[in-house]
Amino acid sequence: xxxxxxxxxxxxxxEIYEQIGASPExxxxxxxxxxxxxxxxxxxxxxxxxxxxxxxxxxGQIKLGTSPEIEKETxxxxxxxxxxxxxxxxxxxxxxVAIEKARETAVGIVTVHQCNHIGRLGAYTPLAVDAxxxxxxxxxxxxxxxxxxxxxxxxxxxxxxxxxxxxxxxRDFPVALDLTAAAAAGGKMRVALxxxxxxxxxxxxxxxxxxxxxxxxxxxxxxxxxxFGGHKGYGLxxxxxxxxxxxxxxxxxxxKSPVTGNALFIQAIRIDAFVAMDEFTSEVGRFIDYVKxxxxxxxxxxxxxxxxxxxxxxxxxxxxxxxxxxxxxxxICDVAQELNVKV
Amino acid sequence: xxxxxxxxxxxxxxEIYEQIGASPExxxxxxxxxxxxxxxxxxxxxxxxxxxxxxxxxxGQIKLGTSPEIEKETxxxxxxxxxxxxxxxxxxxxxxVAIEKARETAVGIVTVHQCNHIGRLGAYTPLAVDAxxxxxxxxxxxxxxxxxxxxxxxxxxxxxxxxxxxxxxxRDFPVALDLTAAAAAGGKMRVALxxxxxxxxxxxxxxxxxxxxxxxxxxxxxxxxxxFGGHKGYGLxxxxxxxxxxxxxxxxxxxKSPVTGNALFIQAIRIDAFVAMDEFTSEVGRFIDYVKxxxxxxxxxxxxxxxxxxxxxxxxxxxxxxxxxxxxxxxICDVAQELNVKV
Numbered sequence: 001x002x003x004x005x006x007x008x009x010x011x012x013x014x015e016i017y018e019q020i021g022a023s024p025e026x027x028x029x030x031x032x033x034x035x036x037x038x039x040x041x042x043x044x045x046x047x048x049x050x051x052x053x054x055x056x057x058x059x060g061q062i063k064l065g066t067s068p069e070i071e072k073e074t075x076x077x078x079x080x081x082x083x084x085x086x087x088x089x090x091x092x093x094x095x096x097v098a099i100e101k102a103r104e105t106a107v108g109i110v111t112v113h114q115c116n117h118i119g120r121l122g123a124y125t126p127l128a129v130d131a132x133x134x135x136x137x138x139x140x141x142x143x144x145x146x147x148x149x150x151x152x153x154x155x156x157x158x159x160x161x162x163x164x165x166x167x168x169x170x171r172d173f174p175v176a177l178d179l180t181a182a183a184a185a186g187g188k189m190r191v192a193l194x195x196x197x198x199x200x201x202x203x204x205x206x207x208x209x210x211x212x213x214x215x216x217x218x219x220x221x222x223x224x225x226x227x228f229g230g231h232k233g234y235g236l237x238x239x240x241x242x243x244x245x246x247x248x249x250x251x252x253x254x255x256k257s258p259v260t261g262n263a264l265f266i267q268a269i270r271i272d273a274f275v276a277m278d279e280f281t282s283e284v285g286r287f288i289d290y291v292k293x294x295x296x297x298x299x300x301x302x303x304x305x306x307x308x309x310x311x312x313x314x315x316x317x318x319x320x321x322x323x324x325x326x327x328x329x330x331x332i333c334d335v336a337q338e339l340n341v342k343v
Numbered sequence: 344x345x346x347x348x349x350x351x352x353x354x355x356x357x358e359i360y361e362q363i364g365a366s367p368e369x370x371x372x373x374x375x376x377x378x379x380x381x382x383x384x385x386x387x388x389x390x391x392x393x394x395x396x397x398x399x400x401x402x403g404q405i406k407l408g409t410s411p412e413i414e415k416e417t418x419x420x421x422x423x424x425x426x427x428x429x430x431x432x433x434x435x436x437x438x439x440v441a442i443e444k445a446r447e448t449a450v451g452i453v454t455v456h457q458c459n460h461i462g463r464l465g466a467y468t469p470l471a472v473d474a475x476x477x478x479x480x481x482x483x484x485x486x487x488x489x490x491x492x493x494x495x496x497x498x499x500x501x502x503x504x505x506x507x508x509x510x511x512x513x514r515d516f517p518v519a520l521d522l523t524a525a526a527a528a529g530g531k532m533r534v535a536l537x538x539x540x541x542x543x544x545x546x547x548x549x550x551x552x553x554x555x556x557x558x559x560x561x562x563x564x565x566x567x568x569x570x571f572g573g574h575k576g577y578g579l580x581x582x583x584x585x586x587x588x589x590x591x592x593x594x595x596x597x598x599k600s601p602v603t604g605n606a607l608f609i610q611a612i613r614i615d616a617f618v619a620m621d622e623f624t625s626e627v628g629r630f631i632d633y634v635k636x637x638x639x640x641x642x643x644x645x646x647x648x649x650x651x652x653x654x655x656x657x658x659x660x661x662x663x664x665x666x667x668x669x670x671x672x673x674x675i676c677d678v679a680q681e682l683n684v685k686v
Binding site: 297 | 420422454495520548578581582584589590591623638
């Protein structure tokens, strides 16, 4: 499996998207965010998507030549219409609107519709952190993307909606949570199937409500994801769906949705409206140290804070490069060749 | 076990607190919120607390004659100092500040410190719902109240921090989530111990990291609560702690805290800044119907939305009265007699 410097993957992604007609700015945004996912260790949201997005452009799901547009706003809020451009471009622009609003009013909330898939939600919260703010983002499947059973129910009724939150600290990394309401994301079933592995008990349920650890049951559409933590993860999924779907024109999840994508709820909170920035970051830093100093449970070498593993992956991969699976690399090469991009 | 009309319990609570020196307004607020918890079925946060708060007043933990004070504010944000008055009074006042700010700026965020325990977090989010808003509240233990192990760790390091969120709907009840980051709240261990029952696997861990289903191991201080859903519930607990503790002067959880109480993060979001109120409530109503129409899993009679069970409890108890355990009623009678309140 080949290993690449992050910059080289960014260049390849950027040139592919430019060649197929994206503007230099959007090509760069999307390519960088995909590589960012690889750096964080979320390879399922990384450059594996380059050929997929090329297909999505060809079939008109991702519309080039559109720009995110503020449809409605107050000093602290906005609704952004992504006009079905790149989801990554829309989400980044919307977080930037939230941050600008929070500069003025201490809090900015932006909801988003007509937005394609945005990849890893945890890619956008650091924009708020870099601006001295806390960042939050939730999604639903823009009414679609149904993959998870409700607690007490059967079948694919809800999407595996997600939430990411991040706070600055004065330690090496921000505290950054990025979770789905499902026990595990659907992408993990595809990885397990490709590797011929079973998945842990508690991730999947068959159509008649029996547990299964066969990832193929999910990939073939017969099994459903299960919410994490029973009624609690289910309840969080409902909350993410309402925040993302009912506060935007996209709507919550439904039986038949004409489109698929991500509706979003994005929030930035300016920390110094509450406490001085250095007091906040040192308090979060102290809290990190305090929690990590706890004794380890049997089978654990250390206690990790939310976001610490992604940060370590990033340090490691920036230094040692990103390993790309052969199949993924072949697919990227095929697209690159077709578009006359040198790899 | 005696059964009471809610109004009668409100009167008894109000008169007890007035007799010990609370103002009529604060006596009414606290008594009503305690009965509100009984109505919702959360008896551990209900009138069982009447004698406990009388004790807390006597030993100076709850300070009478103080009022919540806005220490710092912007158009959209405030920090409220509860000056260690009744936690319920402080939390209600702080939610009202958040709602007032959201009337003007669409979003209001209020953090709170020097606040005693506020009881059930889900008691405050309906204030926002009644004002045409979404409400959110998180807490920590004001740096203390340590009861839960971190994921991968041992011992009582974190509090069982909580979050409540509520959204209006056009159906009979709002969608209202109220959860703790722990697999179960500590109060359930006391109830189980009193009843001589074991608790389910996965709620508790001994000091050396072994599972236990003996609630006495928790009540005697040797066992810890376990986060729900492993690293995800743990991560949520960290997020609630930072929101409540680092955005207020209270601080996050620490090894030695001089005080105990609840630091709070409270948010109100005005819905019509985003979509028309009737569109929002009918979309949430449609979503409720859609989810509830799913097929039931084996062992389930129906699918409940977050907040639906509390709402049913309320309808039932308003009609049929609130049953109070004999021991609780005896304790209330003792305090009432001491303070010349007729029961």
